[in-house]
Amino acid sequence: xxxEVTGVDLNQPLSTSExxxxxxxxxxxxxxxxxxxxxxxxxxFLNAARHFGEPKxxxxxxxxxxxxxxxxxxxxxxxxxxxxxxxxxxTMFHTDESFIAEPPKATILFAVQIPGSGGDTRFVNxxxxxxxxxxxxxxxxxxxTAIHYYGKKRPGRKxxxxxxxxxxxxxxxxxxxxxxxxxxxxxxxxxxxxxTDYITGMEASQSEAxxxxxxxxxxxxxxxxxxxxWRTGDxxxxxxxxxxxxxxxxxxHV
Numbered sequence: 001x002x003x004e005v006t007g008v009d010l011n012q013p014l015s016t017s018e019x020x021x022x023x024x025x026x027x028x029x030x031x032x033x034x035x036x037x038x039x040x041x042x043x044x045f046l047n048a049a050r051h052f053g054e055p056k057x058x059x060x061x062x063x064x065x066x067x068x069x070x071x072x073x074x075x076x077x078x079x080x081x082x083x084x085x086x087x088x089x090x091t092m093f094h095t096d097e098s099f100i101a102e103p104p105k106a107t108i109l110f111a112v113q114i115p116g117s118g119g120d121t122r123f124v125n126x127x128x129x130x131x132x133x134x135x136x137x138x139x140x141x142x143x144x145t146a147i148h149y150y151g152k153k154r155p156g157r158k159x160x161x162x163x164x165x166x167x168x169x170x171x172x173x174x175x176x177x178x179x180x181x182x183x184x185x186x187x188x189x190x191x192x193x194x195x196t197d198y199i200t201g202m203e204a205s206q207s208e209a210x211x212x213x214x215x216x217x218x219x220x221x222x223x224x225x226x227x228x229x230w231r232t233g234d235x236x237x238x239x240x241x242x243x244x245x246x247x248x249x250x251x252x253h254v
Contacts, residue, residue: 001125001243002226003029010037010048010235019051026052026106027184030243031123031226034235037110042068049108052237056104059097061166063089076115082161089160093124093219093244094194099150101173104240105182111234121236123226124244126188129218130178133189141214144177146190149197159194172197177214181241188242189218218244 003025008014014022026032039045042065049055055070062081064072080087097103109121130138149172150162162170177199179190193215199207218224227248228236238245 001029001123001128002031002033002228005032005034006036008034010034010051011039011044014051023052026237026239030125030127031228031236031238033228034237035231036233037235038233039110042071045110046070048235049237052108053105059100059166059170060160061163062160074109076119078160080161081163087158087160088247088249090245090247091249092157092159092192092194093122093215093246094192095126095190095240095244097240098148098175098190098192099170099173099195103175106237106239107245108235108237110236111230111232114230114232118248119230120248121228121230122246122248123228123238124218125224125226125242126190126218126244127181127186127242128224129221130187130189132221132224133217137213138178141177141189141210142187145174145200146177146211147172147197147200148175148195149173150195152195152197154193157194174200179241186242189214190241191215191218192244193219 005022005025008022022032037048039048046055046068057069058064058072060072063074063078074089078087078089079085095103096107150159150170151167175190177189177191178187180187191211191214196211198204199210202210
C-alpha cells in the first residue's frame with residue numbers, strides 16, 4: 001500500500017496520459033504521496049485536487065475554510081465546537097464520512113507545516129484485511145450490512161462534536177460490511193470502530209463480538225499498515241473505499 005510520486009508539479013496542467021497514469025497508481029496502491037508541492041493558496045490546492053475528482057464540501061463545519069468550504073484544516077490547536085477544549089482529531093482508525101449515505105471516494109491532506117517530531121499518520125489496507133480473513137469469516141460477512149452513525153456511544157470514543165443542527169442532519173446510515181470497489185471491483189472491509197454502530201439482523205452481543213474481531217484483525221496487524229512520516233509539501237491522497245487512517249499520537253498532528 002502506498003506509492004511515492006516525484007517530478008510532478010500539480011499546479012501545472014497534466015496531459016491525459018499523465019493523469020491516467022497517476023489515477024491508475026492511486027487505484028493500484030490505495031495511497032499516493034506526491035512530494036514537494038507548493039500552492040499559493042487554498043484555491044490552488046483545490047485545483048490540484050481536481051486532477052483526481054471534484055472536491056466536495058467538508059462535512060465538519062467547524063474546521064472548514066470560510067472562503068473554500070471544500071477544504072478544511074487539521075492543526076495541533078483544533079478546538080471542540082461545543083466545549084472549546086483542544087482536541088487531537090482522528091486518533092481512532094476510521095474512514096472519512098462513512099456516517100453519510102454517499103461518502104467521498106478519497107481524502108487529500110497537504111502538509112503546510114509539520115512538527116519537529118510526531119504527527120505521523122497510520123493507514124490500514126482494508127482490501128488486504130479482507131483478503132487475509134479466514135474463508136469462513138469471509139463467507140459470514142460478505143452479505144452483511146452495518147449501520148454507521150456519528151452519534152454512536154462507546155466508552156473511550158472521542159470525536160469532535162457536531163453542532164445540534166448537524167446532528168439532526170446526520171442520521172444513521174447503512175453500508176455493506178464488505179464493500180466492492182466501484183472502480184476496481186476488489187472487495188474490502190468497510191467497518192471501523194469510530195463510526196460503525198452495529199450489524200443489522202444480529203443480536204447486540206453477537207454484532208459487537210463480530211465487529212471486535214474484524215476491528216482487531218484490521219488494526220492490530222502491522223503487515224496491513226503503512227505509517228506516513230510527513231514532509232512539508234507532501235500531497236497525500238488515499239482511497240476511503242478501501243483504507244482506514246488514524247493520527248499517531250505525538251507532539252502534534254498537522
